[in-house]
Amino acid sequence: METVQQSKPKDYKSDVPPIWCAGCGDYGVLASLTAALSQNNVAPVDTVLVSGIGCSSRLPFFVTTFGMHTCHGRALPVATGIKLARPELRVIVVGGDGDHFSIGGGHLPHVARKNIDLTLIVMDNSIYGLTKGQVAPTSRPGMVTTTTPYGSADMPVNPIAYALVYGASFVAQSFSSNVKLTTDLIVKAIRHKGFSFINVISPCPTFNKVDTFEYYKPLLKSIDEIHPDKSDKVKALSLAMTMGRESGEVPVGLFFQEERPTYVEMVKEIKIKNKGADNPDLERIIDILRP
Ligand SMILES: Cc1ncc(C[n+]2csc(CCOP(=O)(O)OP(=O)(O)O)c2C)c(N)n1
Ligand code: SF4
Numbered sequence: 001m002e003t004v005q006q007s008k009p010k011d012y013k014s015d016v017p018p019i020w021c022a023g024c025g026d027y028g029v030l031a032s033l034t035a036a037l038s039q040n041n042v043a044p045v046d047t048v049l050v051s052g053i054g055c056s057s058r059l060p061f062f063v064t065t066f067g068m069h070t071c072h073g074r075a076l077p078v079a080t081g082i083k084l085a086r087p088e089l090r091v092i093v094v095g096g097d098g099d100h101f102s103i104g105g106g107h108l109p110h111v112a113r114k115n116i117d118l119t120l121i122v123m124d125n126s127i128y129g130l131t132k133g134q135v136a137p138t139s140r141p142g143m144v145t146t147t148t149p150y151g152s153a154d155m156p157v158n159p160i161a162y163a164l165v166y167g168a169s170f171v172a173q174s175f176s177s178n179v180k181l182t183t184d185l186i187v188k189a190i191r192h193k194g195f196s197f198i199n200v201i202s203p204c205p206t207f208n209k210v211d212t213f214e215y216y217k218p219l220l221k222s223i224d225e226i227h228p229d230k231s232d233k234v235k236a237l238s239l240a241m242t243m244g245r246e247s248g249e250v251p252v253g254l255f256f257q258e259e260r261p262t263y264v265e266m267v268k269e270i271k272i273k274n275k276g277a278d279n280p281d282l283e284r285i286i287d288i289l290r291p
């Protein structure tokens with residue numbers, strides 16, 4: 001694997017200037033991601049960014065790594081294929097709350113429980129930004145949007161609880177303008193063996209006039225002091241379910257981290273146990289899973 005010597009965040013920024021609106025939270029995520037890649041000193045050529053469709057999903061254009069802009073909601077299965085075919089690559093998925101909790105919401109649970117070795121960074125703005133302001137899965141109850149002119153009747157998804165319950169082995173939340181925290185979490189997520197998930201609250205000042213930087217800033221609360229044992233999943237879930245916009249305290253930091261075998265390691269174990277078994281189909285399937 002090629003190693004970049006003393007890389008800098010600018011080494012990961014492409015010549016394509018971001019076309020996000022002025023003040024979009026996604027700029028903070030881009031800055032954090034390039035800082036994290038530089039801290040981990042990974043070569044762009046060894047890294048693949050995979051996205052779906054949305055404002056946030058444009059991010060791979062703005063970096064020098066390999067990138068794949070897939071279909072709306074389908075970044076995780078594509079990324080899984082890349083990781084299984086080329087396990088030596090670092091695979092990072094980026095996208096929006098619509099992409100990962102709505103149209104693609106069926107993929108996150110399975111990537112989490114299988115512990116596929118990749119990182120998912122969601123830029124959660126509680127709105128569909130690219131399509132100009134429709135209600136999203138993390139929009140608050142009663143929110144007026146272009147598709148809910150009289151207010152949303154839906155209960156929002158709780159991304160942290162969702163990821164924990166489905167078995168993600170690394171679960172964190174950050175806020176886009178806190179570049180230091182977001183960078184630190186991305187550094188740890190990339191180093192984590194298994195599926196790592198970070199929900200980054202990333203305001204959309206153009207189409208979401210309620211979940212703004214000004215609204216969130218006084219509510220943000222680091223969970224490190226009240227939750228020092230990151231292996232305590234029950235405490236992590238309890239915090240995820242009791243803290244949030246409704247409680248007046250929005251938790252940020254690392255909720256949970258555990259070490260357990262990845263999908264490829266599990267398959268390898270099955271292969272060893274079944275060595276010599278008269279099962280050519282199983283042999284063929286597990287042979288394609290490298291290393
Ligand atoms: C199959 C399919 N359905 C719908 C769309 C239209 N569409 C494009 S992006 C988007 C929502 C984007 O919202 P989100 O994922 O939250 O990203 P954001 O723009 O907010 O960053 C939708 C509905 C599409 N491109 N493809
Ligand atoms: S519409 Fe919203 S999410 Fe999209 S670039 Fe503009 S501010 Fe960002």
Ligand SMILES: [Mg+2]
Binds near residue numbers: 128129
């Ligand atoms: Mg969105």
